[in-house]
Amino acid sequence: MIADPRAVALRWPDVRVRMLAELALVVTEAPWALSRARLAMLTEDEILHAVTLSAYFGHLNRIADAVAVPLDYTVRHQPPVAESATPPWLAAPTATSCVPSLDLARRPASAAALAAWHAHVFEREDGRLTGAQRSMIARRVGELLGHTSEPSIDVARASSLDHPARSIERSLVTLADQITLAPWQLDDASFAALRAEGFDDAALFEVCVVASTAGVQSRSLVALSALDR
């Protein structure tokens, strides 16, 4: 599993393990491609649990990478070193408004926890980013993963990134893209452009959190909407 996680989805003897591995693989790499037909042995509640868990764990991965946190507990098998040359995952071919086949409301505690988390990240008044910047990042992440919502004034800002005055916004989008599609490539160079614009570690961390939180929501929503498509 450590050496070749894809092989688990393809060849593991237990079909239930194969299905859970397949689900985690698709949610992580291409959530718009999740299909219930390949998850026949899992109940709806199990699918919802696994999708939400995989999307959530993706956040932990991204924050761990952003701060380069060292491994501080004992593991039987050391994880391989990240291969920075691995190309980014592809963005979703299209972005649509999503209607989930399974609603996180079936897990009320998780829904409430995610709502509180989202409110902290996107509605805070003491943040280093503006509300417009946070909205722009969230929309960008959503579109990369296959989800779009009604245009807003913030989106109008995001759509004019080729204007020279929008260099900060361009750099925010570039970092959000890497966090979403190639988190293994996060390193000091990832933050250089925004540091040059005056962003300190706290502000850069907020960018990472906004992009990663948006990723948790969009990844779950897109995957759960793709199930019966």
Next chain:
Amino acid sequence: MGLAIVDHATSTGLLRETYDRMLTRPLPPVYRPAHGGAPGIIQAHSLDPALIPKVFGMSSTLNGAGPLSWPERELVNAITSRLNQCLY
């Protein structure tokens, strides 16, 4: 390399209170780090102390309840982490 981390030993104020509170949560022994402080993945969020209970509150709802068993949850987490090429 990476953004700053304020570790448990040097933390103060809200961050220290948050770390201490996180240590009181139920946690399987296998996840407890030898250094005795808050686990590294919690310290990874040190630049936003108020975020920590939000993020790990979500964890409690996913890892503390079914329908997936603990080994199945670990499977999903491990596959996700390997594909993201993350050591966590």
